[in-house]
Amino acid sequence: MNDGLFEQLDFEPNALFEKIITGLMERHYCQLPDFLSPGETDALREALLQKYQADQFKKAAIGNRFSEQVQHAVRGDFIYWIEREAASPAERAFLEKVDHLVAYLNRTCFLGIARSEFHYAIYPPGSYYQRHLDVFQNDDRRKLSLVCYLNEPDWRPEDGGNLVLYPGSEQGGGEVVIVPTPGRLVIFESQVLEHEVKAASRERLSLTGWLKTH
Ligand SMILES: O=C(O)CCC(=O)C(=O)O
Numbered sequence: 001m002n003d004g005l006f007e008q009l010d011f012e013p014n015a016l017f018e019k020i021i022t023g024l025m026e027r028h029y030c031q032l033p034d035f036l037s038p039g040e041t042d043a044l045r046e047a048l049l050q051k052y053q054a055d056q057f058k059k060a061a062i063g064n065r066f067s068e069q070v071q072h073a074v075r076g077d078f079i080y081w082i083e084r085e086a087a088s089p090a091e092r093a094f095l096e097k098v099d100h101l102v103a104y105l106n107r108t109c110f111l112g113i114a115r116s117e118f119h120y121a122i123y124p125p126g127s128y129y130q131r132h133l134d135v136f137q138n139d140d141r142r143k144l145s146l147v148c149y150l151n152e153p154d155w156r157p158e159d160g161g162n163l164v165l166y167p168g169s170e171q172g173g174g175e176v177v178i179v180p181t182p183g184r185l186v187i188f189e190s191q192v193l194e195h196e197v198k199a200a201s202r203e204r205l206s207l208t209g210w211l212k213t214h
Protein backbone atom coordinates (compact mmCIF):
# COMPACT_ATOMS: atom_id res chain seq x y z
CA MET A 1 0.00 0.00 0.00
CA ASN A 2 1.44 3.40 -0.79
CA ASP A 3 1.60 6.09 1.89
CA GLY A 4 -0.97 8.38 0.28
CA LEU A 5 -3.63 5.69 0.26
CA PHE A 6 -2.80 4.72 3.82
CA GLU A 7 -3.33 8.33 4.89
CA GLN A 8 -6.75 8.42 3.28
CA LEU A 9 -7.87 5.22 4.99
CA ASP A 10 -6.49 6.51 8.28
CA PHE A 11 -8.47 9.72 8.03
CA GLU A 12 -10.91 10.47 10.88
CA PRO A 13 -13.58 13.07 10.03
CA ASN A 14 -13.87 15.80 12.68
CA ALA A 15 -17.24 17.60 12.89
CA LEU A 16 -15.82 20.81 14.41
CA PHE A 17 -13.11 21.13 11.77
CA GLU A 18 -15.58 20.31 8.98
CA LYS A 19 -17.76 23.19 10.21
CA ILE A 20 -14.78 25.55 9.97
CA ILE A 21 -14.00 24.37 6.44
CA THR A 22 -17.59 24.76 5.28
CA GLY A 23 -17.73 28.30 6.70
CA LEU A 24 -14.46 29.27 5.06
CA MET A 25 -15.54 27.84 1.70
CA GLU A 26 -18.98 29.42 1.71
CA ARG A 27 -18.33 32.76 3.42
CA HIS A 28 -14.56 33.17 3.95
CA TYR A 29 -15.11 33.00 7.71
CA CYS A 30 -16.43 30.82 10.50
CA GLN A 31 -17.13 31.39 14.18
CA LEU A 32 -17.48 28.81 16.93
CA PRO A 33 -18.85 30.13 20.25
CA ASP A 34 -17.31 27.35 22.39
CA PHE A 35 -13.98 26.55 20.73
CA LEU A 36 -12.25 26.93 24.13
CA SER A 37 -13.78 25.44 27.28
CA PRO A 38 -14.29 27.78 30.27
CA GLY A 39 -11.27 26.11 31.93
CA GLU A 40 -9.02 26.64 28.88
CA THR A 41 -10.23 30.24 28.56
CA ASP A 42 -9.58 30.98 32.27
CA ALA A 43 -6.06 29.50 32.11
CA LEU A 44 -5.14 31.53 29.01
CA ARG A 45 -6.66 34.70 30.49
CA GLU A 46 -4.58 34.22 33.63
CA ALA A 47 -1.42 33.74 31.55
CA LEU A 48 -2.24 36.88 29.56
CA LEU A 49 -2.85 38.98 32.69
CA GLN A 50 0.34 37.73 34.32
CA LYS A 51 2.40 38.92 31.33
CA TYR A 52 0.48 42.21 31.20
CA GLN A 53 0.99 42.89 34.91
CA ALA A 54 4.69 42.07 34.50
CA ASP A 55 4.83 44.86 31.89
CA GLN A 56 5.70 42.53 29.04
CA PHE A 57 3.15 43.85 26.54
CA LYS A 58 3.98 46.53 24.02
CA LYS A 59 1.99 48.93 21.94
CA ALA A 60 0.80 47.16 18.79
CA ALA A 61 2.09 48.48 15.49
CA ILE A 62 1.15 48.41 11.82
CA GLY A 63 3.28 46.21 9.58
CA ASN A 64 4.70 42.81 10.42
CA ARG A 65 6.63 42.00 13.55
CA PHE A 66 9.95 42.97 11.96
CA SER A 67 8.86 46.15 10.22
CA GLU A 68 6.63 48.05 12.57
CA GLN A 69 5.12 51.47 12.81
CA VAL A 70 3.05 52.50 15.81
CA GLN A 71 -0.04 54.41 14.67
CA HIS A 72 -2.31 55.24 17.59
CA ALA A 73 -5.15 56.40 15.38
CA VAL A 74 -5.37 53.03 13.60
CA ARG A 75 -5.09 50.56 16.46
CA GLY A 76 -4.98 51.05 20.21
CA ASP A 77 -4.17 47.59 21.52
CA PHE A 78 -1.16 46.18 23.35
CA ILE A 79 0.27 42.80 22.38
CA TYR A 80 2.58 40.04 23.53
CA TRP A 81 3.94 37.47 21.02
CA ILE A 82 3.83 33.89 22.32
CA GLU A 83 7.06 31.94 21.87
CA ARG A 84 6.44 28.24 21.35
CA GLU A 85 9.60 27.25 23.25
CA ALA A 86 8.56 29.24 26.33
CA ALA A 87 4.86 28.34 26.23
CA SER A 88 3.05 27.52 29.49
CA PRO A 89 0.96 24.32 29.71
CA ALA A 90 -2.24 26.23 28.79
CA GLU A 91 -0.50 27.87 25.84
CA ARG A 92 0.97 24.56 24.69
CA ALA A 93 -2.48 22.94 24.82
CA PHE A 94 -3.88 25.80 22.73
CA LEU A 95 -1.08 25.59 20.18
CA GLU A 96 -1.59 21.82 19.90
CA LYS A 97 -5.30 22.31 19.29
CA VAL A 98 -4.47 24.71 16.49
CA ASP A 99 -1.83 22.30 15.12
CA HIS A 100 -4.55 19.64 14.80
CA LEU A 101 -6.74 22.07 12.92
CA VAL A 102 -3.85 22.96 10.62
CA ALA A 103 -3.07 19.30 9.90
CA TYR A 104 -6.73 18.75 9.08
CA LEU A 105 -6.92 21.80 6.81
CA ASN A 106 -3.76 20.78 4.99
CA ARG A 107 -5.05 17.25 4.42
CA THR A 108 -8.57 18.20 3.35
CA CYS A 109 -8.10 21.54 1.61
CA PHE A 110 -4.42 21.44 0.57
CA LEU A 111 -3.87 24.89 2.05
CA GLY A 112 -0.14 24.39 2.54
CA ILE A 113 -0.03 25.99 5.99
CA ALA A 114 3.52 25.58 7.31
CA ARG A 115 3.77 28.16 10.10
CA SER A 116 1.70 29.95 12.67
CA GLU A 117 2.22 32.93 14.93
CA PHE A 118 0.14 34.10 17.89
CA HIS A 119 -0.04 37.07 20.19
CA TYR A 120 -2.15 38.04 23.16
CA ALA A 121 -3.91 41.37 22.81
CA ILE A 122 -5.40 43.80 25.31
CA TYR A 123 -7.56 46.65 24.11
CA PRO A 124 -7.88 49.25 26.91
CA PRO A 125 -11.37 50.76 27.29
CA GLY A 126 -12.14 53.07 24.37
CA SER A 127 -9.46 51.66 22.05
CA TYR A 128 -10.20 50.10 18.69
CA TYR A 129 -8.67 48.82 15.45
CA GLN A 130 -9.91 50.55 12.31
CA ARG A 131 -11.21 48.58 9.33
CA HIS A 132 -8.32 46.68 7.69
CA LEU A 133 -7.09 43.52 5.97
CA ASP A 134 -4.52 41.32 7.76
CA VAL A 135 -1.97 41.53 4.95
CA PHE A 136 1.13 43.59 4.51
CA GLN A 137 2.72 45.05 1.42
CA ASN A 138 5.09 42.52 -0.16
CA ASP A 139 4.04 39.80 2.25
CA ASP A 140 1.20 37.46 1.35
CA ARG A 141 2.13 34.60 3.70
CA ARG A 142 -0.82 35.07 6.03
CA LYS A 143 -3.65 32.84 4.80
CA LEU A 144 -5.98 32.52 7.79
CA SER A 145 -6.54 34.83 10.74
CA LEU A 146 -7.67 33.26 13.99
CA VAL A 147 -9.00 35.10 17.05
CA CYS A 148 -10.01 33.59 20.40
CA TYR A 149 -11.61 35.83 22.99
CA LEU A 150 -10.39 35.64 26.57
CA ASN A 151 -12.78 38.16 28.09
CA GLU A 152 -14.21 37.73 31.59
CA PRO A 153 -17.21 35.36 31.83
CA ASP A 154 -19.59 38.25 32.58
CA TRP A 155 -18.90 39.97 29.21
CA ARG A 156 -22.19 41.39 27.82
CA PRO A 157 -23.10 42.71 24.35
CA GLU A 158 -23.53 46.19 25.93
CA ASP A 159 -19.81 46.18 26.77
CA GLY A 160 -19.05 46.75 23.06
CA GLY A 161 -15.74 45.60 21.57
CA ASN A 162 -17.48 43.80 18.71
CA LEU A 163 -15.54 42.42 15.79
CA VAL A 164 -17.23 43.55 12.57
CA LEU A 165 -16.55 41.58 9.39
CA TYR A 166 -17.21 43.11 5.99
CA PRO A 167 -17.91 40.33 3.47
CA GLY A 168 -17.45 41.34 -0.18
CA SER A 169 -20.37 41.88 -2.54
CA GLU A 170 -20.19 38.30 -3.86
CA GLN A 171 -20.94 37.15 -0.28
CA GLY A 172 -23.89 39.52 -0.04
CA GLY A 173 -21.93 42.44 1.41
CA GLY A 174 -23.16 44.05 4.62
CA GLU A 175 -21.68 43.60 8.07
CA VAL A 176 -21.32 40.59 10.34
CA VAL A 177 -21.17 41.63 14.00
CA ILE A 178 -19.47 39.27 16.44
CA VAL A 179 -19.65 39.74 20.21
CA PRO A 180 -16.29 38.78 21.80
CA THR A 181 -17.65 36.34 24.37
CA PRO A 182 -15.02 34.22 26.17
CA GLY A 183 -14.06 30.97 24.42
CA ARG A 184 -15.33 32.08 21.01
CA LEU A 185 -13.17 31.45 17.96
CA VAL A 186 -13.38 33.47 14.76
CA ILE A 187 -11.37 32.31 11.78
CA PHE A 188 -11.28 34.08 8.43
CA GLU A 189 -9.30 34.44 5.23
CA SER A 190 -6.65 37.06 5.94
CA GLN A 191 -6.37 38.33 2.37
CA VAL A 192 -10.07 38.55 1.64
CA LEU A 193 -12.07 39.70 4.63
CA GLU A 194 -11.90 43.30 5.84
CA HIS A 195 -12.72 43.70 9.51
CA GLU A 196 -12.73 46.16 12.38
CA VAL A 197 -12.58 46.08 16.20
CA LYS A 198 -15.02 48.46 17.86
CA ALA A 199 -14.24 50.19 21.14
CA ALA A 200 -15.35 48.53 24.37
CA SER A 201 -16.20 50.09 27.73
CA ARG A 202 -13.92 47.63 29.57
CA GLU A 203 -10.63 45.83 28.92
CA ARG A 204 -10.97 43.49 25.93
CA LEU A 205 -8.74 40.40 25.95
CA SER A 206 -7.88 38.05 23.08
CA LEU A 207 -5.44 35.61 21.59
CA THR A 208 -4.91 36.30 17.89
CA GLY A 209 -2.84 34.53 15.31
CA TRP A 210 -2.16 33.73 11.71
CA LEU A 211 -1.69 30.53 9.76
CA LYS A 212 0.94 31.12 7.12
CA THR A 213 2.41 29.37 4.11
CA HIS A 214 6.04 29.83 5.12
O1 LIG B 1 -9.58 41.10 18.15
C1 LIG B 1 -10.23 40.99 17.11
O2 LIG B 1 -11.45 40.77 17.13
C2 LIG B 1 -9.53 41.17 15.77
C3 LIG B 1 -8.10 41.65 15.88
C4 LIG B 1 -7.49 42.02 14.54
O3 LIG B 1 -8.17 42.33 13.61
C5 LIG B 1 -6.02 41.99 14.36
O4 LIG B 1 -5.27 41.85 15.35
O5 LIG B 1 -5.58 42.08 13.20
Ligand SMILES: [Fe+2]
Nearest residue numbers: 132133134195
Ligand atom coordinates in the same frame (compact mmCIF):
# COMPACT_ATOMS: atom_id res chain seq x y z
FE1 LIG C 1 -7.07 42.13 11.83
